Amino acid sequence: MDNKFIRSIKIDWSMIEEDSYLRKIQSINKISELSFTNNITFFIGENGTGKSTLLEAIAVAYGFNPEGGTLNYRFSTYNDTSELSDAISISKGFKRPLSSFFFRAESFYNVATKAIEYNSLYGEKGLHEQSHGESFLSFFQAFQNEGIYIIDEPESALSMQRQLTLLIQIAEMAKKGSQFIIVTHSPILLAIPNSSIWSFDNGEIHACEYEETENFQILKMFVNNRESFIKQLLADGK
């Protein structure tokens, strides 16, 4: 049985202005419908290929605050949302999420400030009294219930060790029915088994295998041949 919280999305391009930058994002401008077939879906690809734009639009269309937080968070410190969220319709599953959040690294500070105002405690200390990485992880670890979690670059403040901790948490929650849609550049997080990896490269959203991703291939080349790899890079840059 399909137990996704977000089963699929449709984009009505007639709602997007003719001169909108959204029409120039090649990966996105070709899609009218996307189906989520797995409890974990990763968006990967080069910088600027449209991953965060689509992720944020899905989150806002689902009912999240554009800057992040749980479905109850309502605040705005800047207005940077695209019209894409209005053009997206979401086919929701029958189950209601027990908890949920939209996380984006760039506005996490504002979410943490709001969390204090809402008296939400993440970890033993307040989020602002923890280091950047500690507060990220405390935030994630406060959510264990079956729900929908939309996450933009969770690795950005996390050490390798803590990325592994997050990997375990996501894998276990997904196994119990939570759904994750995650933008990442981390070859560690991408290795979570039983996930779908969608690349935004080459102007088109397409599924790919872990071993085919640049995230894995470049890391592998680097680790296996670090010295010659760096020598070559520096020689090419002369």
Ligand SMILES: Nc1ncnc2c1ncn2[C@@H]1O[C@H](COP(=O)(O)OP(=O)(O)OP(=O)(O)O)[C@@H](O)[C@H]1O
């Ligand atoms: N408000 C905006 N106005 C005009 N162009 C924008 C706006 N926001 C994003 N873009 C452009 O849309 C494209 C996609 O941006 P997006 O942030 O979705 O990329 P990304 O794949 O998430 O990149 P990264 O990996 O660097 O986070 C980029 O070329 C960006 O410059």
